[in-house]
Amino acid sequence: MYRNAMNNLYKWKNNENRKLMIIRxxxxxxxxxxxxxxxEIAYKKTVYINFDNNLQMxxxxxxxxxxxxxxMGIELYCGFKINSVNTLLIFDEIQEVSKALTALKxxxxxxxxxxxxxxxSLLGVALHQGTSFPVGKVEFMDLYPLSFSExxxxxGKEQFVEVMQQSxxxxxxxxxxxxxxxxxxxxxxxGMPEVVSNFAKNKNFNEVREIQxxxxxxxxxxxxxxxxxxxxxxxxxxxxxxxxxxxKENKKFVYGLIKEGSRAKEYEMAMLWLIDYGLIHKVHRxxxxxxxxxxxxxxxxxxxxxxxxxxxxxxxxxxxxVLLDGNELFKEFKGAxxxxxxxxxxxxxxxIETYYWINNRGRAEIDFxxxxxEKIIPVEVKAETNLKxxxxxxxxxxxxxxxxxxxxxxxxxxxxxxLNIPLWAIEILENEVIK
Numbered sequence: 001m002y003r004n005a006m007n008n009l010y011k012w013k014n015n016e017n018r019k020l021m022i023i024r025x026x027x028x029x030x031x032x033x034x035x036x037x038x039x040e041i042a043y044k045k046t047v048y049i050n051f052d053n054n055l056q057m058x059x060x061x062x063x064x065x066x067x068x069x070x071x072m073g074i075e076l077y078c079g080f081k082i083n084s085v086n087t088l089l090i091f092d093e094i095q096e097v098s099k100a101l102t103a104l105k106x107x108x109x110x111x112x113x114x115x116x117x118x119x120x121s122l123l124g125v126a127l128h129q130g131t132s133f134p135v136g137k138v139e140f141m142d143l144y145p146l147s148f149s150e151x152x153x154x155x156g157k158e159q160f161v162e163v164m165q166q167s168x169x170x171x172x173x174x175x176x177x178x179x180x181x182x183x184x185x186x187x188x189x190x191g192m193p194e195v196v197s198n199f200a201k202n203k204n205f206n207e208v209r210e211i212q213x214x215x216x217x218x219x220x221x222x223x224x225x226x227x228x229x230x231x232x233x234x235x236x237x238x239x240x241x242x243x244x245x246x247x248k249e250n251k252k253f254v255y256g257l258i259k260e261g262s263r264a265k266e267y268e269m270a271m272l273w274l275i276d277y278g279l280i281h282k283v284h285r286x287x288x289x290x291x292x293x294x295x296x297x298x299x300x301x302x303x304x305x306x307x308x309x310x311x312x313x314x315x316x317x318x319x320x321x322v323l324l325d326g327n328e329l330f331k332e333f334k335g336a337x338x339x340x341x342x343x344x345x346x347x348x349x350x351x352i353e354t355y356y357w358i359n360n361r362g363r364a365e366i367d368f369x370x371x372x373x374e375k376i377i378p379v380e381v382k383a384e385t386n387l388k389x390x391x392x393x394x395x396x397x398x399x400x401x402x403x404x405x406x407x408x409x410x411x412x413x414x415x416x417x418x419l420n421i422p423l424w425a426i427e428i429l430e431n432e433v434i435k
Contacts, residue, residue, distance in 0.1 A: 001030075001033075001146075001150075001153075001154055001193060001196070001197060002150060002153045002154070003030065003034055003143075003146070003150060004147070004149075004150060004348070005023075005034055005141065005143055006034065006037070006038060008141055009021070009034070009038045009042070009117070009141075010042065012139070012141075013042060013115065018115075018139070019108055019112075019137060019138050019139045020104050020107060020108055020116045020117075020118065020134075020137065020138045020139070021116070021117045021118065021138070021139055021140075021141060022094075022117075022118045022119070022120075022123070022138050022139070022140050022141070023035065023117065023118070023119040023140075023141050023142075023143050024119075024120070024123055024140055024141070024142050024143070024278070025119070025121070025142060025143035025144060025278055026121060026219075026277060026278030026279055026307050027121040027218065027219070027222065027278075028192055028193070028194065028215055028218070029143050029144060029145055029192065029193065029278075029307070030143060030146075030193040031092075031119040031121070031143050032092055032119065033193065034143065035048075035090045035092070035117050035119060036048060036090065038088070038117070039088040039090060042088070043086055043087060043088040043115075044083075044086040044087065045080065045082075045083070045086060045087045045088075046087070046088045046090060047074060047077075047078045047082065047087060047088070047089050047090065048090045048092065049074070049077070049089075049090065049091055049092065050092040050093055051091065051092065051093045051094055051095075051096040051097045051100055052092075052093040052096050053096075054096075054097070056077060057077070057097060057100070058096075058097050058099075060073040060074070060077075061097055061099040061100045061103055062097075062099050065102070065103055065106040067103075067106055067107060067110050067111040070103065071111075071114070074089070082114075084111075084113040084114045084115065085113075087115070088115050088116075088117065089114060089115065089116040089117070090116075090117055090118075090119075091116060091117070091118040091119075092118075092119050092120075093119070093120050093121065093122075094118045094119070094120045094123070095120040095122050095123045096120075101134070102134065104116070104118070104134045104137060104138055105134035105137045108134065108137040108138070109137070118138075121277070121278065122226055122276070122277065123276075142347075142350075144191070144307065144344070144347050144348055145190060145191030145192050145193070145307060145308040145310075145344070146191035146192075146193060146196055147191065147344070147345055147348045147427065148182075148183065148186050148191075148341075148345060148424065148426075148427065149161045149164065149165070149427055150191065151182075151185075151186050151189070151191055151196055152182055154196045154197070154200045155182065155185075155200055156200070157182065160175070160178065160179065160182070163175075164424075164425050164427065164428060165427075165428070165431070167428055167431055167432070169412040172411075172412050172422065172425055173411040173412055173422075176411065176422060176424070179422065179424035179425070180409060180424060182424065183341075183423060183424045184323060184324050185199070186309065186310075186341070187309055187310070187313060187323055187337055187341060188205065188208065188310060188313055188318070188320055188323050188324075189208050189310050190212070190308040190309050190310015190311055190312075190313070191308055191309070191310065191344070192211075192212070192215060192308055192310060192311065194211055194215070195208055195211050195212055195215070195310060198211055205320040208310070209314060212310060212311055212314035213314060215311065216311060216314060216315065219239075219277075219279060220236065220239075222277070223235050223236060223239075226277075227273055228269075231269050231270050231273060234266065234267050234269070234270035235270040235273055235274060237258050237259060237267075237270075238258055238267050238270045238271060238274065239274060239279065239280075240315075241257055241258045242280065242304050242305070242306055242312075242315075243312060243315050243316045243333075243336070244257060245257060245303075245304060246303075246304075246305070246312075246333075246336035246339070246340065247333055247336050250358075250362070250365070251303045251336070251339065252285070252301055252302070252303060252358075253302055253303060253304050255267055264300075271304075278307060279306065279307050280304050280305065280306060280307065281304070281305045281306075281307070281343060281347060282302050282303075282304055283302060283303045283304075283305065283343065283354055283355060283356055283368070284297040284298060284299065284301065284302045284355050284356075285297070285298040285301035285302060285355065285356055285357065285358060286298065286355045286356070286357055286369060289357055289369055289376045289378070289395075289399055289401075290376070291371065291373075291374075291375075291376060292371060292373075293353060293355050293369065293371040293376060294353065294371070297355060301358075303356060305339070305340050305343050305344075306340065307344075308344065309337060309340045309341045309344055312336075312337065312340050313337060316333060318333070318337075334383040334384070335381075335383045337383075338381055338382075338383040338423065339367055339368075339381050341423070342367070342368065342379070342381050342407065342423070342426055343368065345426050345427055346368065346370065348427075349427075349430050351372055351373070351430060352370040352371065352372055352430075353370065353371040354368055354369075354370050354371075355368070355369045355370075355371070356368055356369060357369045357378070357395065359394070359398075364390070364391040364394040364395065365391050366378045366379070366380060366391055366392065366395050367379060367380055367381040368381065370429075375401075375402055375403075376401060377401065377403055377404070377405055377429075378392060378395050378396075378399075378401055378404050378405065379405040379406075379407060379429075380392040380404075380405070380406045380407070381407055381408075381423075382406065382407065382408035382409070382410075383408075383409075384408065384409050385408055385409050385410050386408070387406070387408065387410065387420075389406055389418070392404055392406060392418070396417055396418075403419055404417060404418045404419065405418075405419050405421055405429060406418055406419070406420050406421070407420075407421045407422070407423050407426050408420070408422070408423060409422070409423055410422060412425065419432065
């Protein structure tokens with residue numbers, strides 16, 4: 001299975017000034033597979049250590065921070081001599097042993113020649129619980145479910161991806177029906193690696209749903225295992241409210257929809273926990289679209305999205321016939337699924353920060369406003385082919401952005417003030433305007 005993140009790991013390996021690498025991401029997004037595969041193809045030898053319930057490694061790191069002693073212990077554990085030039089050390093679920101996290105600082109300072117990649121599904125949770133962390137001594141890479149282009153590659157459609165990435169717009173428009181069909185599959189299947197692998201092999205929608213249900217069940221079990229007991233009920237209620245929140249026309253998150261009379265302070269810890277667990281994305285409203293957008297975010301107004309469009313469609317029990325046939329009953333939720341998809345593609349880009357904008361009267365809303373560091377780009381999302389863009393025109397008239405994006409089930413087309421990008425090609429936004 002092809003992952004774009006592999007290119008980032010090669011860049012890390014070839015950087016003479018590299019620090020230790022930490023891969024962040026929710027459970028089952030493919031962190032372990034990625035690290036092992038990278039070790040297999042880029043190094044002569046790989047040492048894989050999973051710290052979850054690993055008493056030997058816990059004792060090894062608890063004694064002291066002597067790197068020579070720790071390396072010797074790892075050599076006894078793996079059964080061979082470690083050559084720092086051609087051996088990759090993988091520390092998985094590193095948050096389970098806090099002293100191992102602390103040791104990263106000493107590896108960086110006293111033995112930078114060792115090439116180490118770490119991962120942990122609950123790193124964010126662990127850090128907020130006070131775990132010591134080597135600030136400034138490591139670099140991070142975030143891993144998400146497969147993007148749409150990665151999904152197409154998994155489906156054997158590499159040429160479709162190449163056409164998209166090379167911005168061959170005439171071919172994109174000519175073969176749009178094939179892209180649309182693949183996108184409908186992606187809405188249902190999503191990007192969780194196990195689910196995609198099964199669907200690519202068997203093309204069985206029922207099997208897809210069963211695997212997704214197991215993943216969601218594992219997440220809920222994770223709430224009980226790792227979250228504080230007094231927060232668990234609120235985590236479940238907040239998590240289960242997200243689909244209904246996204247169905248609203250105004251998708252701003254409303255605490256009162258979780259439970260009547262609910263207030264922010266009751267759910268702040270639950271929300272933080274889900275964010276740290278990697279299960280939700282929080283997108284803030286901005287009052288004024290100026291650089292940097294971070295300076296203008298409204299901390300009290302935000303949207304919440306899940307980590308994967310396929311899991312979202314599973315949470316609402318969306319039937320494949322309703323999705324693939326364009327059933328009218330699906331009309332209300334189609335917008336939510338489309339926004340989830342677009343946000344998910346934006347998350348795979350390291351070059352943009354994502355917000356949304358509503359004018360003071362609440363009559364005009366831009367689904368996403370992205371900050372590239374050099375420019376601010378409004379992005380209006382349409383689930384179908386409706387090209388009425390009153391909000392986007394209102395935004396354009398007021399702020400006069402250099403480029404305005406509308407993404408829908410339509411052809412690629414550049415107009416005088418607006419660029420139409422097909423939903424299935426939204427990833428080319430990075431090539432088009434982030435240069």
